[in-house]
Amino acid sequence: VARRTASASLKAGRTPETRPATRSTLGLDRLIHERLRLGIVSALAVNEHLSFADLKALLQTTDGNLSVHARKLEEADYIACRKTVVAGASRSEYRLTAGGRRALEKYLAHMEAIIAATKAPS
C-alpha cells in the first residue's frame, strides 16, 4: 500500500511543500515526519523508556523545544509520559505506545517504498 501511495504521489508530483495538510508529502504522517519528533520516536523505539533529560541530551535540543514536540506526540498518543518524584525532584519518563510504534513502522515502510519506487524507472 505504501509503495502504491508513493508511486501515485510521485506521478502526481506532490511534495511536502506543495501539499500542506496533516498528511504531508506522499501521504506521510506529518506528525512523525518532523525531525525532532522523528528523533524522539526513534530513540524510544530502542529503549523501554527514556527520561526528559536523556532525550534532551540525545537529541541535543532545548527544554522548550523538546517539551513542545513531546506534547504533540503525547496528544497523538504516540508516546506516553509518566511523571515521578525522585529525591524530591520531578521527573518525566517517556515511552513509545503501540500506536507510536506502528506509526514509526509505517513511516519506515513508506521511506523504503519511496526508495524502491524512485529506483524502479532507472
Added chain:
Amino acid sequence: MNRPTLRSGTAPAAPAPSALHTQAARNLEFIRSAMERASEFTAVPGWGGIAMGSTALVAAALSGGARRSGWWLQLWLAEAVVASSLGAAAMVLKAMRSGTTLAALPARRFALAFLPAVVSGAVLTFALRGEPRLLPGCWLLLYGTAVASAGALSVRPVWLMGMLLMALGVVALVVAPAGGDAFMAAGFGGVQILFGAIIARKHGG
C-alpha cells in the same frame, strides 16, 4: 531538502525521483543514527572510575615493589575486588539516577562485550601466578581490551580509555616488564581517574 528547479514560463517541475530517493535515504539514515545513539550504554560511572583509580594508587603505594612475595598478588587481587565493587555500585547508582536499568538491552550488550576479556584475565592470572612480573602488563592489556570492546557500545571516552590501557599493557609486557607497579599506578590509577573525570563532567556523573 532538494527542491525542484523552476523553469521560466512553465509550471513548477515535479520533484525529481532522485531527490525524493535521496531525501528518503537521509530520513532512514537519521532514524538509524538516532536509534544507535539511543542504544549506547551511558551508565559507565565517571565518579566510580575516579574511586576505582584511587584504590589502585593506594595499592600501588602499598605494594612497594614486593612483587616476589605472594603478598603482592593478594594485595592486587584484593584491590581488584574492592575496585570492581565500587565500579558496580557506581554503575547501579548512575543507571538509577538516569532512569535506566542495568537489565536493559544496552547494559546487557555492554556486559557481554566486557566480560570475555575479564574472564581471560582471571584465567591468565591463575596460569601466570608464578610469573608475577608478567601480570601487570597482562592485566592492563586484558582490562583495556574489555573496556575498549564494551566502549564501542558506550560513549567515546570509554573506548579511548580502553585503548590507552591496552597500549600501557603492551609497553609493560614488551618494553619494561620490570616497571610493573608504575604501570599499574599509571593505568589502573591515573588513566581511570583521568577518564573518570572526563566521563563525570561530560556524561552525567
